[in-house]
Amino acid sequence: MLTVDKITDFFCITDDFCKEFAKKIKTPKIARRCKNYELFFFNILFKKKIIHNFFISLHFILYHGRIVVRLYHLQLIFMRRKTNAVWAGNVGIGSDFPIRVQTMANTDTNDIEASVNQAIRMIEAGAELIRFTAQGVNEAESLGLIHSELRKRGYITPIVADIHFNPAAAEIAAQYVEKVRINPGNFVKSIAGTKKKSSSQNYTDTEFEQERLLLRKKFVHFLEICKKHKTAVRVGVNHGSLSERMMNRYGDTPLGMVESCFELLRICREEDFDQIVISLKASNTVLMINAVRLLVQKMDEENFHFPLHLGVTEAGDGEDGRIKSAVGIGSLLADGIGDTIRVSLSENPENEIPVAFNILQATRTRITKTEYISCPSCGRTLFDLQRVIAKIKAKTAHLAGLKIGIMGCIVNGPGEMADADYGYVGAGRGKVSLYKGKTCIERNIPEKNAVEKLMEIIEKYEKIKN
Numbered sequence: 001m002l003t004v005d006k007i008t009d010f011f012c013i014t015d016d017f018c019k020e021f022a023k024k025i026k027t028p029k030i031a032r033r034c035k036n037y038e039l040f041f042f043n044i045l046f047k048k049k050i051i052h053n054f055f056i057s058l059h060f061i062l063y064h065g066r067i068v069v070r071l072y073h074l075q076l077i078f079m080r081r082k083t084n085a086v087w088a089g090n091v092g093i094g095s096d097f098p099i100r101v102q103t104m105a106n107t108d109t110n111d112i113e114a115s116v117n118q119a120i121r122m123i124e125a126g127a128e129l130i131r132f133t134a135q136g137v138n139e140a141e142s143l144g145l146i147h148s149e150l151r152k153r154g155y156i157t158p159i160v161a162d163i164h165f166n167p168a169a170a171e172i173a174a175q176y177v178e179k180v181r182i183n184p185g186n187f188v189k190s191i192a193g194t195k196k197k198s199s200s201q202n203y204t205d206t207e208f209e210q211e212r213l214l215l216r217k218k219f220v221h222f223l224e225i226c227k228k229h230k231t232a233v234r235v236g237v238n239h240g241s242l243s244e245r246m247m248n249r250y251g252d253t254p255l256g257m258v259e260s261c262f263e264l265l266r267i268c269r270e271e272d273f274d275q276i277v278i279s280l281k282a283s284n285t286v287l288m289i290n291a292v293r294l295l296v297q298k299m300d301e302e303n304f305h306f307p308l309h310l311g312v313t314e315a316g317d318g319e320d321g322r323i324k325s326a327v328g329i330g331s332l333l334a335d336g337i338g339d340t341i342r343v344s345l346s347e348n349p350e351n352e353i354p355v356a357f358n359i360l361q362a363t364r365t366r367i368t369k370t371e372y373i374s375c376p377s378c379g380r381t382l383f384d385l386q387r388v389i390a391k392i393k394a395k396t397a398h399l400a401g402l403k404i405g406i407m408g409c410i411v412n413g414p415g416e417m418a419d420a421d422y423g424y425v426g427a428g429r430g431k432v433s434l435y436k437g438k439t440c441i442e443r444n445i446p447e448k449n450a451v452e453k454l455m456e457i458i459e460k461y462e463k464i465k466n
């Protein structure tokens with residue numbers, strides 16, 4: 001008789017083996033038994049938090065006389081991680097709102113005119129929050145001037161102050177702007193100075209606690225100001241600037257980043273302050289992804305539900321910067337993690353905005369434009385694919401949310417574009433077939449009229465005017 005031992009019998013094995021065994025377990029009796037096992041395993045997987053967002057088809061296979069289970073098919077059902085709502089002025093951040101796009105100015109904050117002009121360019125490019133550095137109290141005061149000038153000119157986009165090493169600047173900025181980012185790694189100075197730099201010179205528990213209490217005192221005072229002015233806070237941990245104390249105890253590890261953040265989160269809970277957004281950033285994309293995943297796991301364990309800000313720091317410029325950001329931010333978005341994003345490029349800040357929206361579109365977490373599913377073409381393509389794509393794009397770029405497939409041939413085209421709402425598929429020399437979803441509704445029509453015909457179909461079914 002077939003038996004399932006326990007969760008330790010949970011293996012992934014190759015497709016071929018699975019297919020081979022699938023042939024053997026087709027009898028209805030075994031299939032029925034498998035159904036029960038499926039339920040059993042689902043429960044274990046959910047309880048152990050091995051799966052959250054995945055729809056899983058489990059296949060049961062006989063392997064050396066024991067039943068093992070394989071995750072045969074993973075299909076993502078997108079579910080955003082549930083968070084509480086944080087308000088930066090009139091902009092809500094969290095799972096009840098669209099994922100927000102933000103960027104950061106690179107002007108001198110004391111140059112009010114240049115900062116206001118750059119802010120306007122960033123806002124007009126689509127930024128929903130804009131950040132300025134406030135390295136000292138003068139810059140924090142300047143933020144007040146930038147803020148009122150923007151409001152005078154009719155721009156209500158929330159402003160975020162970026163603070164390092166200067167709690168006094170944070171306290172001033174919190175009175176003017178909608179959100180303040182602080183870095184737990186440098187919010188207060190290390191009491192140990194430089195003498196603990198060597199990892200062999202460990203902080204004693206007393207020293208560790210002494211410094212934590214100093215941080216607590218400063219942070220609580222800052223939170224009181226934020227409460228009074230309804231200012232949101234981002235606890236922004238950077239891999240490269242962990243405190244001496246955290247480095248000494250945890251090293252520059254994802255755990256060190258998470259613990260650095262958690263110290264402040266626990267204080268927020270004690271002080272009944274929930275207007276907190278969190279970020280853990282690193283220039284190492286893989287480390288950043290792992291740190292954020294660990295953070296989310298620990299937050300679940302401690303019942304924290306703060307929204308997350310995602311970003312890869314020092315990502316670079318051009319294609320490199322864009323790909324790094326897409327991988328780091330996109331991987332987490334695909335997990336359902338992330339409520340606001342910043343793409344950091346060594347370019348003009350307004351260049352970051354289209355990249356951010358493209359990452360959101362590619363992860364299907366925020367749809368802002370038409371999506372095209374087109375093949376790379378090959379020897380089977382019998383028309384000028386690039387010209388047709390350009391023509392269809394020119395006519396449909398305004399149809400945000402619509403997915404249009406443009407495929408070179410009938411052999412693979414319909415299957416590969418199965419996700420599309422409408423499709424244009426090469427059907428032979430000079431012939432095209434048009435699809436609505438998976439259904440072919442115009443077969444082998446002349447290529448010269450095909451784009452116009454596609455537009456007629458889209459207009460008819462979407463009830464729109466081109």
Ligand code: SF4
Pocket residue numbers: 375376377378379380381407408409410411412413416
């Ligand atoms: S869809 Fe057809 S034409 Fe396009 S790449 Fe695939 S096989 Fe080639």
